[in-house]
Amino acid sequence: MSTVTMSKASAGQPVVVAKDLKRVYEIRRGFLRAPDHLQAVGGVSFSVDAGKTLAVVGESGCGKSTLARMVSLIETPTGGQLHIKGVDAVNAPQEERQGLRKAVQLVFQNPYGSLNPRKKVSAILEAPLEINTTLTAAERAEKARAMLAMVGLRPEHYDRYPHMFSGGQRQRIAIARALMLNPTLVVADEPVSALDVSIQAQVLNLLADLQQSMGLAYLFISHDLGVVRHIAHDVLVMYLGHAVEQGEKSTIFAQPLHPYTQALLASTPGLAGSSAVKHRIVLKGELPSPLNPPSGCVFSTRCPHVTERCRAERPLLREVGDRQVACHYAENFLTA
Numbered sequence: 001m002s003t004v005t006m007s008k009a010s011a012g013q014p015v016v017v018a019k020d021l022k023r024v025y026e027i028r029r030g031f032l033r034a035p036d037h038l039q040a041v042g043g044v045s046f047s048v049d050a051g052k053t054l055a056v057v058g059e060s061g062c063g064k065s066t067l068a069r070m071v072s073l074i075e076t077p078t079g080g081q082l083h084i085k086g087v088d089a090v091n092a093p094q095e096e097r098q099g100l101r102k103a104v105q106l107v108f109q110n111p112y113g114s115l116n117p118r119k120k121v122s123a124i125l126e127a128p129l130e131i132n133t134t135l136t137a138a139e140r141a142e143k144a145r146a147m148l149a150m151v152g153l154r155p156e157h158y159d160r161y162p163h164m165f166s167g168g169q170r171q172r173i174a175i176a177r178a179l180m181l182n183p184t185l186v187v188a189d190e191p192v193s194a195l196d197v198s199i200q201a202q203v204l205n206l207l208a209d210l211q212q213s214m215g216l217a218y219l220f221i222s223h224d225l226g227v228v229r230h231i232a233h234d235v236l237v238m239y240l241g242h243a244v245e246q247g248e249k250s251t252i253f254a255q256p257l258h259p260y261t262q263a264l265l266a267s268t269p270g271l272a273g274s275s276a277v278k279h280r281i282v283l284k285g286e287l288p289s290p291l292n293p294p295s296g297c298v299f300s301t302r303c304p305h306v307t308e309r310c311r312a313e314r315p316l317l318r319e320v321g322d323r324q325v326a327c328h329y330a331e332n333f334l335t336a
């Protein structure tokens with residue numbers, strides 16, 4: 001994975017490039033008090049190519065959904081740069097941003113909440129075409145039926161309501177809706193977390209198949225490294241709004257260098273026994289409040305290897321052993 005400075009659109013360029021992307025929220029606690037500042041995402045950089053999946057992992061509250069909302073243009077970054085299909089997605093004229101909105105589609109965690117219960121599948125799938133294209137009703141229906149088949153649902157499902165489906169089927173409908181406008185990038189925020197484990201694999205397989213056939217890029221948000229292992233090409237591990245380790249999945253899973261990544265892997269069923277998990281770090285203590293993050297290394301309050309230097313000096317994200325990692329002592333884990 002590379003962090004690239006963007007130029008104009010050209011073939012083979014990444015679909016999305018984020019550079020030092022930031023989001024700060026103002027928290028007001030009363031009329032007379034100055035607002036507090038919560039840094040939900042504190043400068044994250046990445047790129048995703050067509051046909052590839054970048055998985056963003058980390059505990060609850062580390063900024064994953066905030067990142068997802070920025071990349072899907074729902075929320076404006078407070079700092080950094082975001083280019084989608086070579087276009088400056090933050091500063092482009094309104095019309096161009098509208099075009100980008102169609103190119104980036106979201107799939108949410110909760111297939112129960114994200115589908116309108118009063119609308120039939122037909123209306124749910126055809127709505128994006130009705131709003132954004134000049135297709136006739138017959139053409140819209142044809143496209144919707146074709147998409148239904150692509151996500152593994154049957155023709156008779158077309159006239160049914162969301163409540164008549166299982167959780168996995170509803171997520172298939174949500175995926176179908178996201179694909180109706182032929183997007184370039186799909187941002188999926190915990191898309192299988194609400195599903196039974198047995199159903200998760202089916203939906204992950206579907207996402208992988210659709211990626212292949214449509215050349216889609218995925219930004220795949222998950223707290224579960226077991227899920228990420230199945231779908232990711234690259235991985236970005238976040239802690240308190242910061243990227244602590246990022247690179248190719250195979251590299252990171254084979255030899256995690258950041259103590260936080262090591263802890264995540266060690267606590268993931270099915271991965272905990274892997275030979276890569278040499279440093280059995282058990283995460284102790286609470287995640288610090290993002291309103292009052294630790295000085296120095298963000299992980300310093302929970303890291304078993306912490307030193308005075310870690311508390312004083314924030315480690316920069318830097319290249320170590322074929323990936324980027326933000327730990328002063330990453331080399332020690334490389335040789336261990």
Ligand SMILES: Nc1ncnc2c1ncn2[C@@H]1O[C@H](COP(=O)(O)OP(=O)(O)OP(=O)(O)O)[C@@H](O)[C@H]1O
Nearest residue numbers: 025038040059060061062063064065066067223290
């Ligand atoms: N609109 C908002 N206003 C203020 N603070 C917010 C807002 N949205 C998110 N936050 C805060 O930003 C931080 C990151 O939240 P975010 O939802 O991005 O985390 P997450 O990694 O998606 O967590 P989860 O795994 O629980 O979904 C949290 O501390 C959260 O409370």
Ligand code: SF4
Nearest residue numbers: 297300303310327328
């Ligand atoms: S910099 Fe220090 S506290 Fe941070 S992860 Fe590395 S060893 Fe732990």
Ligand SMILES: [Mg+2]
Nearest residue numbers: 064065066189
């Ligand atoms: Mg979230």
